[in-house]
Amino acid sequence: MRREGTWNGGPGTPRRGPADQATVRRSNLALVLRHLREHGARSRSAVAAETGLNKTTVTSLASELLARGLIKETGPQHAGAVGRPGLALALDGSGVGALGLEVNVDYIAAFATDLAGRVLLDWRISFNAMNSTPERSLEELAGAIRQAVDELALLGVRVAGITVAVPGLIDTTTGTVDVAPNLGWYGVPVATVLERADVSRDVPVTVDNDANLAALAEFTSGVAAGTPDLVYLTGEVGIGGGIIAGGRLLGGADGFAGEVGHVPVDPSGDRCGCGRIGCWETKVGLAVLVRMVTPDNAYGTHDGMVRDPEERLSEIEARQAAGDPRVTEAVAEVGRWLGRGAATLVNLFNPRVIVLGGYFARLADQLIPVAQAELERWGVAGSIARCSFVASDFGFCAASRGAAGLVVERVLSDPTTVDIRASAMPVPQMSTEGSADPVSHRAKPPR
Numbered sequence: 182m183r184r185e186g187t188w189n190g191g192p193g194t195p196r197r198g199p200a201d202q203a204t205v206r207r208s209n210l211a212l213v214l215r216h217l218r219e220h221g222a223r224s225r226s227a228v229a230a231e232t233g234l235n236k237t238t239v240t241s242l243a244s245e246l247l248a249r250g251l252i253k254e255t256g257p258q259h260a261g262a263v264g265r266p267g268l269a270l271a272l273d274g275s276g277v278g279a280l281g282l283e284v285n286v287d288y289i290a291a292f293a294t295d296l297a298g299r300v301l302l303d304w305r306i307s308f309n310a311m312n313s314t315p316e317r318s319l320e321e322l323a324g325a326i327r328q329a330v331d332e333l334a335l336l337g338v339r340v341a342g343i344t345v346a347v348p349g350l351i352d353t354t355t356g357t358v359d360v361a362p363n364l365g366w367y368g369v370p371v372a373t374v375l376e377r378a379d380v381s382r383d384v385p386v387t388v389d390n391d392a393n394l395a396a397l398a399e400f401t402s403g404v405a406a407g408t409p410d411l412v413y414l415t416g417e418v419g420i421g422g423g424i425i426a427g428g429r430l431l432g433g434a435d436g437f438a439g440e441v442g443h444v445p446v447d448p449s450g451d452r453c454g455c456g457r458i459g460c461w462e463t464k465v466g467l468a469v470l471v472r473m474v475t476p477d478n479a480y481g482t483h484d485g486m487v488r489d490p491e492e493r494l495s496e497i498e499a500r501q502a503a504g505d506p507r508v509t510e511a512v513a514e515v516g517r518w519l520g521r522g523a524a525t526l527v528n529l530f531n532p533r534v535i536v537l538g539g540y541f542a543r544l545a546d547q548l549i550p551v552a553q554a555e556l557e558r559w560g561v562a563g564s565i566a567r568c569s570f571v572a573s574d575f576g577f578c579a580a581s582r583g584a585a586g587l588v589v590e591r592v593l594s595d596p597t598t599v600d601i602r603a604s605a606m607p608v609p610q611m612s613t614e615g616s617a618d619p620v621s622h623r624a625k626p627p628r
């Protein structure tokens with residue numbers, strides 16, 4: 182059974198303390214919006230009674246949330262036993278979208294939801310970022326953002342914010358990627374470049390670490406949602422870790438925590454994308470599996486050819502089905518190193534669950550038994566630590582999903598980030614009933 186985690190003190194959570202009037206109002210708007218999101222439709226009186234705000238304040242806050250298109254009025258509700266029926270307030274947000282993107286070595290992914298978490302858009306395009314300049318990659322990313330914003334506009338959805346997930350060390354205050362070794366990005370001011378290109382039509386762009394965003398997606402709505410101590414591992418060419426400890430994302434002094442892929446495990450091993458020797462990702466990253474199993478198609482060998490990771494996995498599985506003995510041995514080798522490296526994580530953080538993302542999830546049936554045995558061999562607590570590997574069911578969209586989740590969280594924490602609609606006219610509404618499911622509009626750009 183799935184439980185639910187919360188973003189619990191994540192970025193954007195409003196701080197309480199001495200505050201001016203505008204801050205108090207923002208905080209109260211957030212309180213009412215979250216209350217409606219968590220508890221469902223209710224009258225203004227009920228909101229007042231349950232939040233401790235006075236009725237006049239709730240009425241004023243509700244007017245502003247209505248004007249911003251974040252809530253709507255629904256059918257009559259009895260305010261109480263003696264109250265006359267009035268219109269109830271409910272979370273709307275179907276016209277407000279949160280857009281998340283991920284740039285990785287071989288693809289760009291886009292994911293969007295409305296404020297209620299309904300998926301509006303979910304696609305991925307192949308792109309060879311490894312062999313492109315940062316400028317070229319940002320052009321491609323800008324194009325993907327424009328396309329996503331246009332698709333959402335066709336659904337009648339205004340974009341409230343955009344977060345871009347990048348596999349690297351990020352200065353989240355400026356939206357600059359300090360280092361993304363597998364992309365070859367050093368000091369790339371992603372947010373500034375995208376804002377200058379006006380891809381987002383004045384919508385704020387933030388940048389964050391892919392593994393951290395994916396971990397938050399898992400913690401809020403994934404296979405191990407609500408598990409207060411979990412580690413998420415990205416299974417890409419690079420391996421990143423998002424660590425949830427005691428229900429909070431572990432950031433570290435600079436927000437750089439979780440670079441587990443660059444923990445040195447073999448001093449006589451291969452050179453890593455970061456320039457060092459024998460990092461964990463040189464043992465378990467997708468590039469090493471591809472090189473062991475399909476050396477003719479190793480990363481970097483066909484400069485002009487862009488291959489989606491799912492295509493590479495299909496090829497690996499096809500070779501295994503055809504009886505190629507290299508595949509089973511290579512996957513077992515990855516599984517052993519996965520368990521050995523995970524033992525370090527268990528020794529450090531004592532997680533209850535390690536969620537395997539990306540390509541690890543697709544090969545989980547083969548990887549987990551080997552990795553679990555190795556984990557118990559190398560973890561100092563052995564089987565006492567009761568830590569299990571589980572496969573994520575978010576595929577390669579966990580980071581973009583988490584990126585969209587971060588935008589939703591920002592709106593819930595500060596509803597004033599969503600503009601008041603032009604003359605507060607109703608924006609086109611999507612049906613929430615019947616067969617008009619916006620996911621069915623999913624547009625997958627041609628590869």
Ligand SMILES: [Zn+2]
Nearest residue numbers: 443453455460
């Ligand atoms: Zn490294």
